Amino acid sequence: MPDNSAIVYDAQESASAANNANGANSAHLEHPSYLRHHFNSAEQQADTSNFAMWLFLLTEVMFFGGLFTAYLIYRNWYYPAFVAGSHQLNVIWGTLNTVVLIASSFTMAMGVWCAETRRRRGLILCLSLTFILGLCFLGIKTIEYHEKWEKHHVPGVHYSLQSFVDPDSDAAARAAGDKPLPLDMARHTEIYFSLYFAMTGMHALHMIIGIGILGFMIYRARAGAYTSGHVTFVENFGLYWHFVDIVWIYLFALLYLISRHQ
């Protein structure tokens, strides 16, 4: 390895002589066009990019981790309020969204495989499917958010405690068999919804950014950018997309499935 790098660096000094046919030791070794000169090999470059992407994802883990920790504390403090809040979420939409994201992770993984095996049309198809599934997810989220807005469950000036102090007036609370909450505990449902909107909102923002980048990738994939051996961008974006999927897997379990048996 060290010898290899010495040869490459030497060649930089005598770039004009790099094209000579004799003396393999002084020639600029052939390398793919996408290999930057501060790397020994394409594999090292790819490994480095991969490592850097993982470091970024770790910062994202800590970022969402803070929100999850806040959720953990408040759920333990105000459990009845969290139960009542969770019952206001539609399990069918939530499960459907989970299925949509898992499918999109599958299509994204298949996209990476297409890039690695140089299937240009397959890659375009997989990226497009991932894109569409991402939009489906956001569409369902819009439906859910709209319902929350209509029922005055968005924290702020228009927040209403009615569903919680008088569950019989609310279809979702009736279906879940909720009992009326005392006023102070009913007020804490606003904390549940604050966390709901903060966490799913931040997740949705990550989805939007991901969908944007997918659009860019589809455009570049059509030009064959990712099916000529340089798959790093697609692979690293795949890591991002799977991470966003994992966040949702936990969000779904924690926000939608609290005490559904009651």
Added chain:
Amino acid sequence: MSEQTKHAEHEHHIVGPGVYVAILLALLLGTGLTVWASFLELGPWNPIIALAIATAKATLVVLFFMHVKYSTKLTKLTVVAGIFTFLILVSMTLADYISRAWGSW
């Protein structure tokens, strides 16, 4: 391609569609399982089971969709370090709250 000992493409293991389909099915199964389990009355075990299933699903995504099972030791170490740091975040925050003023809200 070139006389280099390593070929220009990755030496890494290319994960095939078969593996991905298997993981997809396992994840969908896990989703069904966690929804079903949430409707059972299991007391304090409900959240534990929900988190256990979620963690199993996340593990499958990390190992196979994100290729960590087939990646370098550096990548594996990085992932473990991230999980470890996250656990520090949660446990230290909890330790602070539990040891002072728990219940004084």
